[in-house]
Amino acid sequence: MESTEYAVVGAGLSGAAAAWHLAARGHDVALLERSTPANDAGSSHGSARIFRYAYPEDFYTGLVQEAKAGWDELTRLSGKQLITATGAVDYGAIRGPERLAAVLAARGIDHELLSPEEANRRWPQISFDTQVLWHPDAGVIDAHESVAAMVDQAVAHGTALHTNWAVASIKASDGGYVLTAADGRSLRAANVIVAAGGWLPQLLGSLSLPSAFLAGMPSLEVRQEQAYHFPYADGTDHATSPWPTFIHKRAGWQAYGLPGGRDAGFRGQKVAEYNGGKILPSAAEQDGQIDPANRRRVIEYVEQYLPGLVPEPYAETTCLFTNTPTEDFILDRIEGITILSPCSGHGAKFAPLIGQLAADLATGAGPVPDQFRLTARASLAESRLAESSHAELGAR
Structure with a gap:
């Protein structure tokens, strides 16, 4: 059975970005895509996605500014015009x-x-x-060309790209994980990053995740x-x-x-x-x-x-x-599995930054914003509720 240090499930914008950043840091990576990168059945196909800075929250506008540095780097590396x-x-x-x-x-x-x-x-x-x-x-972001550019960078740094590899289950095994494809093929990985987009809901039940972690997952x-x-x-x-x-x-x-x-x-x-x-x-x-x-x-x-x-x-x-109730992204890790879901219809513009954050989280190299962590989100929601109740009492 083939083995790898990191298996990334999904070669859309976020998965391709994560594979690129992991491989560029010298890690052994396998990128598994159920069809082909940026295929029409996913969320990252086509040539037209909006890139914008305008958000009602400073948090996301600041992240766009950080992401732009990653877009500039990818443009330089690929030689392609990715944002018009x-x-x-x-x-x-x-x-x-x-x-x-x-x-x-x-x-x-x-x-x-x-x-x-x-x-x-x-x-x-x-x-x-x-x-x-x-x-x-x-x-305007050219989503298809952006995925292609990130996959090219990942492969150039040694990533093994597996197309037509539809993940059916991910099971804990001997301190790592065994990923099994719908056609019976399997792969062993020490760590897994799941960037499956709209397929995440059906995969959650087969990810060997602790029940407490799953309980904190917002409805998708x-x-x-x-x-x-x-x-x-x-x-x-x-x-x-x-x-x-x-x-x-x-x-x-x-x-x-x-x-x-x-x-x-x-x-x-x-x-x-x-x-x-x-x-x-x-x-x-x-x-x-x-x-x-x-x-x-x-x-x-x-x-x-x-x-x-x-x-x-x-x-x-x-x-x-693939929407969360608050339209905030999910980027969290439990044991050796990282869940990566920067969706809700506005995630494309953040792709290079999301890949960097996913690599930081999966390797332990750095933190990610609390707004994306499930446990921190629960605490933040409780805090917001308390502030709201306090404000209502004060208004009376």
Whole structure:
């Protein structure tokens, strides 16, 4: 039986990043992928993911700044353009552009807060209904090329890449673990990092994890998201008013959009309703089918708010979101198993940093933020509850 020091399960953005960082530090690594890296059945395929700094919490904005250093390093090592600068606009009553602007200001990140009229003059292809936050250093991540670049770096440092290796179980054995594939193949590893995305819920029961650790695991909601590509309207001057990425959040609805890149044949914009897809027991239950009601809602949104597009999608696709209740990531370790789930629809931009943190945690080289640790999250939740109760008592 083949053996390795670290087995990484899943070659999406987070798994590929973890394998890269572990191998670059001189560790023996096997990267196991149920299909091929960045395949269409996972969460890391395609050429269009939003890279942005705008978050309502300083915590995540700071992490984006740290992650950018990793993107710059990967760009240098690969020689590929992995992030295309487009800038980003955030607006809508629930999105709170003023609050986002305050966070960016505290972090020294270039931005402007525009009135709806100012924003409409600058981007006539979009209709704005509130103040608008603009930050020019946002852009679009090429997810597929980013995974390929990280896998290339991992392999160059000695990682053994195993494709079409679907993990069925991970069992403790003689101080390590035996990973068994669906077709019966097996691999022995001293340590395991599970970065299985939407397949994590169905794997949890076979990971030999202590019951107390599993009890602290938040519920994971796997959604089959749907995105649509809309063509540019005739007469729209894209050279004078290039499209930024956007997030528009109002009561009961959140939409996002970005230039579709290769995914859309460079012909239009990718637009979707955030968390508008159906909930699945796990990624294994996805069927790739578009919900007609979701399609209708997005078309109606384009008709109302995106005059620069023809409200008739010429292409559509599905992808997976794996959400935690708070949208915080999970990055924790128990015994020799590290759980790595930086998902909730906003994890792509952090990939190089997540890989670094996973390698730190798995090797004991450094800490990870308490917000991602299960035991620390429980304490933090209790603290927040106590603060909330105290605040309510004081208000009375």
